[in-house]
Amino acid sequence: MSCRHKIGQRRMFYRRTILAFGLALIVMLPTVCSNPARASGEASSFVQELGSQAIGVLQDDSHTLEQREARFREILVKGFDLDLIGRFVLARYWKSADDDQRANYLRAFGEFIVHKYSAMLGGYSGEVMTVVSEQRSGDKDVLVHTRIDRPSGPPIVTHWRVRGSGDEQRIIDVVIEGISMAVTQRAEFKSVVKRHGIDGLIQILDAQSNKLSATAAAN
Amino acid sequence: MSDRKRFLPRLCAAFGCLLLAFSAGDARADFNSGWQAYQRGDFFTAMEEWRPLAEVGDTRAMFNLGTMFDEGKGVARDQKRAVELWGEAAYSGYARAQHNLAHALISGGGAERNLERAVHWLHEAAYQGFAKSQYTLGKMFSYGLGVPRDQVRAFDWIQKAANSGNPRAEYNIGKMYRDGVGVEADLKKAVEWYRRAAQQDYAKAQAGLARRYAKGEGVARDMVEALFWMTMAADQGLPRALGGRRELQTEMSAAEIEAARQRVSEWKADAN
Numbered sequence: 345m346s347c348r349h350k351i352g353q354r355r356m357f358y359r360r361t362i363l364a365f366g367l368a369l370i371v372m373l374p375t376v377c378s379n380p381a382r383a384s385g386e387a388s389s390f391v392q393e394l395g396s397q398a399i400g401v402l403q404d405d406s407h408t409l410e411q412r413e414a415r416f417r418e419i420l421v422k423g424f425d426l427d428l429i430g431r432f433v434l435a436r437y438w439k440s441a442d443d444d445q446r447a448n449y450l451r452a453f454g455e456f457i458v459h460k461y462s463a464m465l466g467g468y469s470g471e472v473m474t475v476v477s478e479q480r481s482g483d484k485d486v487l488v489h490t491r492i493d494r495p496s497g498p499p500i501v502t503h504w505r506v507r508g509s510g511d512e513q514r515i516i517d518v519v520i521e522g523i524s525m526a527v528t529q530r531a532e533f534k535s536v537v538k539r540h541g542i543d544g545l546i547q548i549l550d551a552q553s554n555k556l557s558a559t560a561a562a563n
Numbered sequence: 564m565s566d567r568k569r570f571l572p573r574l575c576a577a578f579g580c581l582l583l584a585f586s587a588g589d590a591r592a593d594f595n596s597g598w599q600a601y602q603r604g605d606f607f608t609a610m611e612e613w614r615p616l617a618e619v620g621d622t623r624a625m626f627n628l629g630t631m632f633d634e635g636k637g638v639a640r641d642q643k644r645a646v647e648l649w650g651e652a653a654y655s656g657y658a659r660a661q662h663n664l665a666h667a668l669i670s671g672g673g674a675e676r677n678l679e680r681a682v683h684w685l686h687e688a689a690y691q692g693f694a695k696s697q698y699t700l701g702k703m704f705s706y707g708l709g710v711p712r713d714q715v716r717a718f719d720w721i722q723k724a725a726n727s728g729n730p731r732a733e734y735n736i737g738k739m740y741r742d743g744v745g746v747e748a749d750l751k752k753a754v755e756w757y758r759r760a761a762q763q764d765y766a767k768a769q770a771g772l773a774r775r776y777a778k779g780e781g782v783a784r785d786m787v788e789a790l791f792w793m794t795m796a797a798d799q800g801l802p803r804a805l806g807g808r809r810e811l812q813t814e815m816s817a818a819e820i821e822a823a824r825q826r827v828s829e830w831k832a833d834a835n
Contacts, residue, residue, distance in 0.1 A: 409602050421800035450802075463634040540676075547708065551669035554699060556659050557634070558609075558627040560598050 385478045387486035387506040390513045392475060394423045410557060417458040425507065425514035426454040432516075433530045437537050445542050452549040459553040473502070481505065485516070594624060601627070606637025617648065622657035625649070629663065633673070642673025653684060661688040662696045669708075678709030689720060698724035698732045705745075718745030725756065733760035734768040741781075750781030761792060769796035770804040777811060786815050790823035795830070 401415045420426075430453035431438050441449060476489045488504040505517040517526045536545045597612030610631060616624035629648035632641045646667050652660030661684045667674050668681035682703055688696035701720030704713045718739055724732035737756035740749045754775050760768030773793035776785045790811045796804035812820055 405603070409604065418800065427802050463636070543706075547706075548670045551666040552672060554695070555633065555663045555666045556630070556695070558601055558630045559623070559659060560594075561659070562623060 385486065386509060387488050387504075387513065388475050388478045390506060391488045391490070391504050391515070394419065394515075395473060397423075413462040413557075416462040420458045420461060421454065423515055424457075425516050426450070426457060428507070428514070428516050429457075429526055429529075430454065432526050433533055434537075434542075435530055435534065437534075437542055441542050445546070448546050449542060449549075452546045452553070455553040456549040463557070487519075594621070597624070597627070606631060610637050620655070622652040622655045622660065625652040626657055626660045626663070629660065633663075633667075642667065644673075646673035653687070656687075656691075658688040658691045658693040658696065661685070661691075662693060662699075665696065665699065678703070680709075682709035689723070692727070694724040694727035694729040694732065697721070697727075698729055698735070701732070701735075714739075714745035716745075725759075728759075728763075730760040730763040730765035730768065733757075733763075734765055734771065737768065737771060750775075752781075754781040761795070764795075764799070766796040766799040766801040766804065769793070769799075770801055770807060773804075773807065773811070786811065787819050787822045787826065790815060790820065791826040791830075794823060794827050798827075 397419050398416065401412050401419065404412060404415075407415070427450050430450045433453065434441070434449060438446065471492050471494045473490050473492045476491055478486050478488045481487045484507050486506045488506060490502045490504065492500040492502055494500070501521055503519040504515050505519070506513055507516045508514055517524055519525070533545060536548060540548065593612045593616055597609045597616075600606070600608035600612065610628065613621075613624040613628050617628050625648045629645040629652070631637055632648065633645035634640070646664065649660040649664040649667065653664045664674075665681040665684035665688070668677045668684070670676070682700065685696045685700040685703065689700045697720050701717045701722075701724065703709055704720060705717035706712065718736070721732050721735050721739070725736045733756050737753045737760065739745050740753035740756060742748065754772065757768045757772040757775060761772045769792045773789045773791075773796065774780075775782055776789035776792065778784070790808065793804050793808045793811055797808045815823075
């Protein structure tokens, strides 16, 4: 298999995973036909609550798309432990980064993730997520298993890794059809850091986040 | 006969003007229809409305189509196509397109990474008074990206953006005054700029202002104000503010904590 073909396959894999992750974030519905007997735990409730907030934003057409996306970003910031995900994603480069680089990276990573996925907000098209079950994973985490039913196409199986308890619960990874968002993002960042270093990665993340969206303004 | 000769060109001219007026009206309607569809999340219709406008050189339609390709809205994500569209609009002088093109050149998304070209486009937009580009240009000077490092010019550009009310720029000017970077250190001015950004709900500035109140740097020490601003930042999910709020509370009496809580409630009630 040629190198170019391998790269092409990898790109397609990343793209599909990222799209699926965006879809999963966007469709967290609380109308969720959950099975209370099997998914009545704290983590399931947390995922459902997050979904309820997300759908509230999605359906609120009294606000502009930009305002809805801004609100969606707030939900992501509160629902996901972006610092923990950011450290995991930077992998071994986290250890070699100095304090300033770490602080700048975490800020840039958080902004990049929320900008990237909130921009997919408008892609919502009536998908419904059902909480199927939850199970403990190691000492710290709970995996909430969900199924996303779509108007077209087969359902997507998604797992939400939740850490913490009560008000401190946060999602630390989303696994879609067996593919981890955090692991996928880590592979992408590794190649960027190899080429441009940690400072280069921060610049690139900032540049991605600071682009402007569509406008009605004349200039 | 001569009357008829004069009359016909006038009639044609009037008819031509009428046609132009109608077509201009249609163009506006098309853009607005696209914008309404975009707001509904009907990206396919938005694209259908804006594509013909972009083809006849409407820079705003070009820019918007570019953002849709960049974000993958209503179409498969295609950053290269986004850069092409922004490039055309940028050469026509549209500041937002110049801004996005510069950021694509910084990130290397859809174009070869080229910091010098990015600085060129940031300058183009910044000279038009576009605050976000002024801010980024200041940062490029601050880090020496695509230009020699120059903190004085960094301060100048970021201050231009801050003077336009850009909260991120205001916060950065506050930091530069605090640390004496590109300008002589002045803690009072630092607090002023932090406050401007904090009042616009910029979480990092709120946390920074809280620290100044807690330390009594550039402003009289006031733990209630400190906790008030730290809570405002923490409520937005800023991680360092969550920890900062806990730290402040350990040094405060129950009455002080309640006073800060009350202040937050009043602020939020006013905002709504």
